[in-house]
Amino acid sequence: MFFVSVLRNALCILVPLSLLSSSYLYLYPVFHLCAFPAPEDTSNSAFLNTLRQHTLSSHNASKIAPFRLLALGDPQLEGESSIPDAEAATFPNFSKFWQDALLLNGTKHNPLQRLRHSLHDLIDFYLDDIPKALEVYRKRLDHVGNDYYLGHIYRTLHWWTDPSHVTVLGDLVGSQWIDDDEFEHRGWRYWNRVFRGGIKVSEEIASQPVEDFQDTRILGDDAPAWKKRIINVAGNHDIGYAGDISPERMARFTRVFGKANYELRFQLPINSTHTANHSQGLDEGSAEREEKTIPELRIVILNDMNLDTPAGSIEVQDETYHFLNEIITTSHEVTRPAHFTLVLTHIPMYKDAGICVDGPFFDFFDGDFSNGVKEQNHLSADASKGFLEGIYGMSGNEWVPGHGFGRNGVVLNGHDHEGCDVYHYINQSAPPERYWQAARYADAEAAGYEDEAGVIGLREITVRSMMGDFGGNAGLLSLWFDEEDWDWKFEFANCKLGTQHIWWVVHILDLITLGVGIAYAGFLFVPKVLPSSGKRKTAYPEGQRESRFAGSGKEKSAEEKE
Ligand SMILES: *[C@@H]1O[C@H](CO)[C@@H](O)[C@H](O)[C@H]1NC(C)=O
Numbered sequence: 212m213f214f215v216s217v218l219r220n221a222l223c224i225l226v227p228l229s230l231l232s233s234s235y236l237y238l239y240p241v242f243h244l245c246a247f248p249a250p251e252d253t254s255n256s257a258f259l260n261t262l263r264q265h266t267l268s269s270h271n272a273s274k275i276a277p278f279r280l281l282a283l284g285d286p287q288l289e290g291e292s293s294i295p296d297a298e299a300a301t302f303p304n305f306s307k308f309w310q311d312a313l314l315l316n317g318t319k320h321n322p323l324q325r326l327r328h329s330l331h332d333l334i335d336f337y338l339d340d341i342p343k344a345l346e347v348y349r350k351r352l353d354h355v356g357n358d359y360y361l362g363h364i365y366r367t368l369h370w371w372t373d374p375s376h377v378t379v380l381g382d383l384v385g386s387q388w389i390d391d392d393e394f395e396h397r398g399w400r401y402w403n404r405v406f407r408g409g410i411k412v413s414e415e416i417a418s419q420p421v422e423d424f425q426d427t428r429i430l431g432d433d434a435p436a437w438k439k440r441i442i443n444v445a446g447n448h449d450i451g452y453a454g455d456i457s458p459e460r461m462a463r464f465t466r467v468f469g470k471a472n473y474e475l476r477f478q479l480p481i482n483s484t485h486t487a488n489h490s491q492g493l494d495e496g497s498a499e500r501e502e503k504t505i506p507e508l509r510i511v512i513l514n515d516m517n518l519d520t521p522a523g524s525i526e527v528q529d530e531t532y533h534f535l536n537e538i539i540t541t542s543h544e545v546t547r548p549a550h551f552t553l554v555l556t557h558i559p560m561y562k563d564a565g566i567c568v569d570g571p572f573f574d575f576f577d578g579d580f581s582n583g584v585k586e587q588n589h590l591s592a593d594a595s596k597g598f599l600e601g602i603y604g605m606s607g608n609e610w611v612p613g614h615g616f617g618r619n620g621v622v623l624n625g626h627d628h629e630g631c632d633v634y635h636y637i638n639q640s641a642p643p644e645r646y647w648q649a650a651r652y653a654d655a656e657a658a659g660y661e662d663e664a665g666v667i668g669l670r671e672i673t674v675r676s677m678m679g680d681f682g683g684n685a686g687l688l689s690l691w692f693d694e695e696d697w698d699w700k701f702e703f704a705n706c707k708l709g710t711q712h713i714w715w716v717v718h719i720l721d722l723i724t725l726g727v728g729i730a731y732a733g734f735l736f737v738p739k740v741l742p743s744s745g746k747r748k749t750a751y752p753e754g755q756r757e758s759r760f761a762g763s764g765k766e767k768s769a770e771e772k773e
Pocket of ligand 1: 638639640641642660663666
């Protein structure tokens with residue numbers, strides 16, 4: 212009876228605690244007020260609109276950006292090869308014990324040697340194999356838990372924020388040095404645990420830049436499929452840095468995660484956008500619209516791992532260079548209005564130390580891989596300039612087409628797990644040598660660089676990693692079309708879950724509650740259901756355990772036993 216009341220009291224605490232903590236975990240975007248930023252609005256009403264979407268269906272559709280990108284950084288799935296002493300789990304000293312004890316491998320030992328060797332093996336088994344094996348099991352459990360933790364972030368945010376597109380900005384797996392089987396296995400975990408329900412961008416959809424581009428899609432068409440597709444970016448841990456990229460590593464990445472270089476183009480049908488001037492005559496409005504260029508979004512998925520030299524595989528580097536050249540030569544005139552270029556890549560652009568957590572850093576192989584790049588934190592200043600002046604057509608010279616303003620857009624990347632928000636700019640009125648500089652976006656915004664005449668710039672957002680150590684972060688990029696300015700506008704927000712420990716604690720608590728609940732139910736109901744109630748335990752020995760603790764008649768029999 213005492214035991215039952217202990218269980219009951221425990222449940223009084225455990226049930227509400229489990230319910231509260233699980234609601235928090237499963238509704239964390241609600242508690243953290245996460246939502247895709249709404250066009251021309253404060254984050255507060257964006258959240259309320261998302262809330263309305265889930266509850267009343269009376270949400271304001273004009274407050275929802277047509278392009279909502281859920282951007283996740285560096286999941287870095289670890290696996291078997293990152294576990295030290297993984298072979299300990301097969302208990303090698305135990306099999307050695309049998310060998311030495313039974314002389315299985317044909318050695319001729321006298322009985323004393325036999326005993327000595329097998330006792331040694333036994334000690335190694337108990338004091339080496341078993342502790343190491345426990346550690347291996349703990350690591351494996353950790354990896355499984357981590358998969359579901361990351362999967363929880365994706366599933367919960369995907370449900371709550373309703374993205375139109377999803378991207379993972381590189382380092383999908385934790386190491387480029389793993390063998391093909393391990394790569395496949397991590398790929399399986401990626402698609403079946405972390406991004407369950409997600410599908411890779413098929414090769415037919417991943418278009419190559421060509422002069423007469425035919426694959427432009429309408430933003431909003433085929434929406435359910437686009438919502439499921441995961442736009443995977445190749446990172447150094449997936450394919451290697453410039454030094455160790457090989458055609459084989461590229462091939463397995465493409466097979467499991469999709470292509471590393473391609474582009475997507477979307478046009479925004481103008482009648483689907485919100486028209487601000489309802490009061491104006493319809494004829495006047497439509498006539499005005501016909502003359503305007505149709506809004507277009509270009510998404511460039513770029514493997515920037517081998518932009519810098521030297522590269523181990525010239526073949527793969529040529530592929531990247533060729534792709535980049537095609538992207539530049541097939542882009543619209545810089546003066547084309549209503550155009551937005553979104554670059555999704557892995558390694559961030561060059562910036563001086565102190566702006567982001569990672570400063571500029573390069574390391575090269577010495578002797579292997581054609582002395583290629585072994586590691587880098589940023590692209591080189593030249594490669595970054597190529598982004599800004601090539602892809603975006605910006606220039607420090609105002610006497611070029613479009614006055615050097617270039618194309619509207621934003622760059623999203625990962626790599627630096629801490630995340631960063633940067634404004635790259637060049638000052639056309641600073642003579643005589645003009646060069647690209649970078650500042651924290653918040654500082655640039657406060658100083659008004661974006662509005663300063665003669666200052667041209669581009670925002671680069673390095674998305675903080677979704678790993679538990681970095682708080683399980685996710686980026687929410689909203690892009691919408693402003694019909695008054697006839698140009699695209701974007702806004703970015705972060706949403707954090709918190710460390711993986713929260714996920715573990717809540718689920719362990721739930722399991723404990725469930726276990727205690729089942730035990731309590733067992734003690735409460737089983738004696739009432741069993742016909743053995745009230746009879747002596749000797750008649751039903753199998754009912755012994757229940758009868759020891761529950762039912763008043765049973766206490767006596769427990770005492771009798773003692
Ligand atoms: C740009 O250059 C002008 C002239 O040298 C200077 O007054 C201005 O502060 C500079 N702006 C920025 C953002 O560096």
